[in-house]
Amino acid sequence: MSIVTKFSPNFTAGRKNYTPFAIVIHIMDGTLTGTDSWFSNPASKVSAHYGVGQQGEVHQYVKETDSAWHAGRVYTPSWSLIKTSNGQYINPNYYTIGIEHEGKGDTPWSDAMYAASAALIRDIADRWHIPLDRQHVIGHHEIYGAKTCPGTKVDLNKLIALANGNHTTPVNNDDDGDIPQKVKVTGKVTSRSRLNIRSAPDTHKAPVNIVEPGIQLAYDGYVNNGEKINNNSKWYYTEEGSWFWSGGVK
Ligand SMILES: [Zn+2]
Structure with a gap:
């Protein structure tokens, strides 16, 4: 440009x-x-x-x-x-x-x-x-x-x-800092323990909210290339544009 x-x-x-x-x-x-x-x-x-x-x-x-x-x-x-x-x-x-x-x-x-x-x-x-x-x-x-x-x-x-x-590259799982590639599929999961809701799929972002265990959360889709925690880099995003790690829910 x-x-x-x-x-x-x-x-x-x-x-x-x-x-x-x-x-x-x-x-x-x-x-x-x-x-x-x-x-x-x-x-x-x-x-x-x-x-x-x-x-x-x-x-x-x-x-x-x-x-x-x-x-x-x-x-x-x-x-x-x-x-x-x-x-x-x-x-x-x-x-x-x-x-x-x-x-x-x-x-x-x-x-x-x-x-x-x-x-x-x-x-x-x-x-x-x-x-x-x-x-x-x-x-x-x-x-x-x-x-x-x-x-x-x-x-x-x-x-x-x-x-x-303009982001038409396929989902990738590497850690090179690419913009997360969203997969749009809605669903519901439940928090396993106190769960941080963040502004990006990245624990370096301060939580925008914290939910208690056992709370049902609706998601609008997910990415497979968020921050990797315990070898799991899948993060869900919500309709409001906030994020939570898939390892924190069931
Ligand atoms: Zn202005």
């Missing part, structure tokens, strides 16, 4: 030891050219990692290893994976990657913009091992509820499906 760099002075160096685990979708409420100019202006005090144009252009403003200033304010969040510490929200800029898109909230998205954004999302997810689902690809308003960004025209499920659609 061809990416034009237009580095912005508006960012925080590094990520305060956080790793990006979600991608935030924004709408520019303007043009790509206007956004290039706005993000290059130190007085604006805003940026994003990327901007995608209606012709499929991709501009990069901030390195992924640095924190862009795109979603720092939290207000009535609806996102279940929002992080807190001691009752305070942690600045989401430290653990997200932001992508702006050309147009206004009610401007239809071109096929070229969908395709370029999906390819960019896939590449970011590959680099950071981010699951491609609605828990990890979110609209800005899910963090800042007073905004409507990214507007009414983008279908995030379609964007995610396009990003996933």
